Amino acid sequence: MPIYEYVCADCNNKFEELVFKNDEEVQCPKCNSKNTKKLMSLCRSRVSGGNSLDSLSSSSGGSSCAGCSGGNCATCGG
Numbered sequence: 866m867p868i869y870e871y872v873c874a875d876c877n878n879k880f881e882e883l884v885f886k887n888d889e890e891v892q893c894p895k896c897n898s899k900n901t902k903k904l905m906s907l908c909r910s911r912v913s914g915g916n917s918l919d920s921l922s923s924s925s926g927g928s929s930c931a932g933c934s935g936g937n938c939a940t941c942g943g
């Protein structure tokens with residue numbers, strides 16, 4: 866389930882909320898105002914395209930084998 870971060874425009878309270886529907890009204894737990902705004906996702910390390918270093922190294926055909934660490938021996942064909 867997606868957790869979003871919200872900020873309340875009335876009291877500037879920041880809070881996290883489970884959201885089931887996209888345009889669900891979220892109430893501030895501090896002042897009960899519905900004048901809240903959704904912030905960007907908390908997961909800043911995640912790139913939406915999935916082009917992180919991890920996925921690059923694991924999907925590029927295995928540049929290293931168990932016999933070497935540099936990916937340049939006869940076993941890995943490099």
Ligand SMILES: [Zn+2]
Nearest residue numbers: 873876893896
């Ligand atoms: Zn509030």
